[in-house]
Amino acid sequence: MRGLFKKRRLLMVVTALSMLVLAACGNSNNNSNPSASPSESSAAPATETASASASESAPIEKITLKALMHSSWLKGGMEAVLKDAVEKTGITLEIEKLPEGTDGDNLIKTRFATNDKPDLLFFYPAVKESDGLGKPEEQFVPQDDQPWMANFNKDVWIDAFASSGTFYAAPYGGSSMAVMIYNKKVFESLNLQIPTTMEEFWALSEAVSKAGKVPVYLSAKDAWTLQIPSLQSGAAQDNLQEITDNAYTNKGTMSDFTAKRQGITFLKDVVDKGYVNKDFLSDTYDNAQKALANGDAAMYPMATWVMTDISTKFPDQVNDIGSFLIPFNDTGKNMAGIFPPSAMYVVKGSKQEAAQKFVNYFESIETQNIYFGSEGGIPTIKGITNTQLTSAELDAQKLADEGKAGPVGVSPSSGIPQYVAGDYPAYLQDVVAGAKTPEQVQEAEQKELVKNAKAKDDPNFK
Amino acid sequence: MLKRQYYRYSMLAPGFCIFLVFFVWPAVSNFFYAFTNLDATFKYTRLVGFDNFISIFEDSGSSIAFKNTFIFTVVTTISKVGLGFLLANFVNIKLRSTNFLRSALFFPVILSPIAVALAFTAIFHPSRGFLNVLLQSVHLDFLMQHWLTNRHIIMYSISFVETWKWTGLTVILFLAALQTIPKELTEAAKIDGATSWEQKRHIIFPLILPVVNTNIIISLIGGLKVFDIVYALTGGGPGNASNVINTMVYKSFSQGRNGEATAASLLLFVFILVLVSITNKYLNKDNRG
Incomplete structure (x- = not known):
């Protein structure tokens, strides 16, 4: 009788442990799935961010966004911006650096296929369904009506940036x-x-x-x-x-x-x-x-x-x-x-409002001046005065000015x-x-x- | 009685569920996906029959990949088992440095394949690499090669790295087998006048034959499944020169043809199954004989 009791107790412990393991798996999946129904805790930061922008006197709410990027894309310009972003917007970008080229692209595809998506994706412009991230309209927030677009020449960059006529990509870096x-x-x-x-x-x-x-x-x-x-x-x-x-x-x-x-x-x-x-x-x-x-x-x-x-x-x-x-x-x-420059995408999910806020901040003339003050590249946003173009870049820019450049x-x-x-x-x-x-x-x-x-x-x- | 049965199965259930979900289900679904047009988003629209397999065989790069995998498997199996046997006999001799030598031989096994590949990429560099610099310094310039870019020798260079990394494992297995042989047998043979070679041929080798078989099977499977060391050393290049079956699978995935990639891995699974079954049957027969 006592033996049977012991066995039952053991069985209960094993069952409880199994449930714990499965629950842990399930929980981690929910955490990494921004497209799932937003939970109370995950919805909160977006609301907090909105209220922060509504009232200037209110202290800036801190929020952390997850981002994916090829490791070589993170250079002096972005590092300077990241420091500024924490002070001005309260947004901290937790950037996961990926291998270069196809290897990194494959990792991104896998993360999207398994619904383990970031809040901000740094990728190539004009993303298409054939890029393996799914349909752009289902994955990313359109940028056509965002304020930063006022300083961006849509007509010049439509071929390089738009996906079937819609801009999901915001320029990242210089051309x-x-x-x-x-x-x-x-x-x-x-x-x-x-x-x-x-x-x-x-x-x-x-x-x-x-x-x-x-x-x-x-x-x-x-x-x-x-x-x-x-x-x-x-x-x-x-x-x-x-x-x-x-x-x-x-x-x-x-x-x-x-x-x-x-x-x-x-x-x-x-x-x-x-x-x-x-x-x-x-x-x-x-x-x-x-x-x-x-x-x-x-x-x-x-x-x-x-x-x-x-x-x-x-x-x-x-x-x-x-x-x-x-x-x-x-x-x-x-x-x-x-x-064209690389691009950043606001991924649809529970933190998309905060991610959009970061994009609008990044594409502002003030932030772009910080970026191009610390890194080379030819800006695509109009009105940038602080650049560090090298002699080789100036030679190339001259070619473009003479009409000797094409996509x-x-x-x-x-x-x-x-x-x-x-x-x-x-x-x-x-x-x-x-x-x-x-x-x-x-x-x-x-x-x-x-x-x-x-x-x-x-x-x-x- | 029924309660006892119920108790056994209930204890098995959690482990069995995990096994089913994480091992059986992926394996079965892999079989299925090999016959679909599964894409990069892991979605498929239809069954394609044997199209994925036909596509693999029609690709000119596939023949290079199959040939390279074959060369790699044969070269590494022979070298790992042969060298492993010799080194195991060496470190089985009682010397002051025996323990150090055993540890040193096993050390590469615990290293990360990526770290090993990076180190050998530097060693094999045609002008700055240690190997060619050494050959030049001892006036053996005629042996200097483009180890990782000459398509005629590239697979042998990669096989060398694999052998360097994994021979320690075969040494340990052989050593364990050698140490189980009763000393009385070799001593009796010595008294009967058997030479060192005769002792090895008629006593030691027959007794360690099951471990030889195990080492051959492990090396065969490892050779056919190779990916990490090839990808980290050459990425399958230059061009397709050092592609093996698994780098081909990886490239199919990166092109978004996941159905074709799963078909290639299914093909690899069948190759391994057939080759290992035949080898096992042959070796066991030899063992019994």
């Missing part, structure tokens, strides 16, 4: 341009001029090579860096919108992007001619900055965002660096590729779904490693695009 970054001192010491034709470019490379320096530095270990030449050449593509629409409706192929192929061919040529660093497949983005700043390398095809890193790591050399256009089309149409790509027109066209950086690694030709890269892209379109049952790809 950049895909160009050739070069060391002015190396050019001066060898009495070289900025090339205006490809013939001049190769002659210049030969002169640099003979001087014992690396003419063009490639950082192929970080495969994403290989995209820059084709993004610069691609900006000069005629009928870009039409070609893009045709590619995503199966009326054309990726091989129709002929201007982009020029940049891929450039990569192959520069390797075949031996004008690159010896260990280009093992060298990284970080190695490239050092080589360029020290003058071991003369040129580095990169976007102007690299100047923020160079300013931090090599402040004494930052003025030795300039930028120019690779003259793919000789004296014809050559364009710098404009990258690095456009989204297909409204209503046409966009599909991922394979692992482009990996294909470019294949080119520089001698395993693919530029034509094969575009064929591989086409194959992947068709595969993804068919997986989505797109009637155009039946």
Whole structure:
């Protein structure tokens, strides 16, 4: 009898423990699910924030928001803003830093797929359903009617920022341009001029090579860096919108992007001619900055965002660096590729009001002056007076002023779904490693695009 | 009687529920999803039959991934088991440094694969890496290689890192087996005039054969399932040069083709099951014989 009592007691303890474990799992899920019905405690901060803004005399309520961001996106500008935000708005951003590139993107996709979403997401602009975060209208708060929009030129940025005509993205950071970054001192010491034709470019490379320096530095270990030449050449593509629409409706192929192929061919040529660093497949983005700043390398095809890193790591050399256009089309149409800034999204959920308050604060001219006073990049918000543009960025901005800049790509027109066209950086690694030709890269892209379109049952790809 | 049965099952229930929810259900759903067009948001609209499997075999990158996985599995299994056996015999000898050597051999096993990969990325760098610098300093320049970018040797370089990391485990298993062999057997053989090789061939090896089998099976499974060390060392590159089945699965996921990715992992599961079953059957037969 006593034994049976003991067993029952043991059973009760086991059952209670199991329930505790399951309850704990359930509880943590609720905490991380902002789309669930807001509980009393989670709804409270938003109300508190609203009341705080209503009365200036009232003390600022403290609130913490969760944010996701690629780790390299958090630099001096945002760090300065975060300190200011706590004082002025009471908002503390708890930023979870993610790996760069595809790895970080995959983590974000997984977090959204499992409903473990942040309050603020730092991601690429013009988010689409095909980005894997769900339908934008279900996940994010539209920004079209927000006050910060008054200082933002919607017409200029609609292609780069809007998702099917609606702005969910608010600009984060400055815009950049895909160009050739070069060391002015190396050019001066060898009495070289900025090339205006490809013939001049190769002659210049030969002169640099003979001087014992690396003419063009490639950082192929970080495969994403290989995209820059084709993004610069691609900006000069005629009928870009039409070609893009045709590619995503199966009326054309990726091989129709002929201007982009020029940049891929450039990569192959520069390797075949031996004008690159010896260990280009093992060298990284970080190695490239050092080589360029020290003058071991003369040129580095990169976007102007690299100047923020160079300013931090090599402040004494930052003025030795300039930028120019690779003259793919000789004296014809050559364009710098404009990258829109990154974007921040207010994620729908219990803290969306506070997150929106942060976005409005961030995009204000006062805060943007704090941001660009501590970090490079070309602002997209109008009226910013405090910037730290470097010599290379000013060169690039001059190109834009002269009309020699265009978008690095456009989204297909409204209503046409966009599909991922394979692992482009990996294909470019294949080119520089001698395993693919530029034509094969575009064929591989086409194959992947068709595969993804068919997986989505797109009637155009039946 | 009925009460006793009820009591047993009720005690089993919590554990069984957890097992069902976290192990059985994901495995079963994985089978199902392999036949759907599951996307990045983990939603599917229809069953696609064997389309995902056809798509895997039609992809030119798949043949590289399968070939690389095969090379990696064979090379690491042979090296881990072979080297493990030799080293276990060495650290089974009583020396002053025996304990230190055993700890040193096992040390890489407890290291994070990412830390190991980062260290070897630096060691293998073609011009600044320790390995090539060492080869150059001892005038063996002709042996210098682009260890992690030359597509002809890349899988062997990665296999070397895997072997360095995991041989300690096979050593420990072999060592445990060697220490269970009664000394009387080897002493009797010595008295009968058996040489050291004959003792190993006719006494030690037959007695540790079950552990050899275990080590082979563990190494085979580890080789076929490899992901972390490859991804951290090369990311499957340059291009697709060092892709293995699991990096291919990962890339399918990142393209939003989750159905195809689950099909590839199902395929890997079947490979492992078949290969391990055949190996196990063969080795056990050998063991009995």
